[in-house]
Amino acid sequence: MYKTQSKLKGIYQDFFRQANIDPKTGYREERRKKFATYPYVGSCYGETGSKRLLMLGLDIGIDGTFGRLQSFEERRFQIEGKSSEKHNRHMAGTYMMALHFLHSEFKEWDEYWVSLDMTATCLSLMKQKDLPERNPLSYIALTNCYKFVTEFRDKARGGQDRKFCYREPEQELLTKEIIALDPSIVVWQGRSFPKKNRPWLQPCLSGREVWHSPHPSYVGVQRVQDLIMSLENW
DSSP states (O other), rough: OOOHHHHHHHHHHHHHHHHHHOOTTBOOSSTTTTOOOOOOTTTTOOOSOOOOEEEEEEEEEOOSSSSSBBOOHHHHHHTSSOOGGOOOOOOOOOOHHHHHHHHGGGGHHHHHHHHSTTSHHHHHTTTOOOOOOOOGGGGEEEEEEEEEEEEEEOOOOOOOOOOOHHHHHHHHHHHHHHHOOSSSSSEEOOSSSOOHHHHOHHHTTTTSSEEEETTTTTTOOHHHHHHHHHHHEE
């Protein structure tokens, strides 16, 4: 994980220099938008031996660290370090999606996956006491297509940040990010952007298993079975 993180940090710092972004605050000269965060890389990403799962979202949603850029460690704590019952619908769905793709990696995951109630909501399952000891979120990576967030934004709904501030450099950043993470499986969270981003992303996704589905917070995929059935090949 740390080797991958180090590689990603170098890629991001090159981008910050290119785009004239303060690497501590995430600010450009025009302060209305800021670069939000480094990506999430689980502490055990790539350690199952056979599968590396990358979740790709649209935008970060909220400005989680006012006045500064969120570090790798802070990002990891917000996802991996949080108690399961405190996760929102997005991360609850991400947890169950991770189990769907990775459950065969460990016996305890497989046993849990086979026995869980597929008609239950992802959020309700996260509040139960029988979750596997190993956290599936520790074994995935999560990043976003659009890296900038409106300063002080505190509500995730809406698409105002789903656009590039520096189109070509940001596209190159995401391409290099995917190559560095070297996922065997990629899942797009949200159906509104795969088609328009397909041409420039296709080369770095070639040879990988790629899926897309509605965002896990979408009301129509709250139950585990609906979330899994929503998956489509990209």
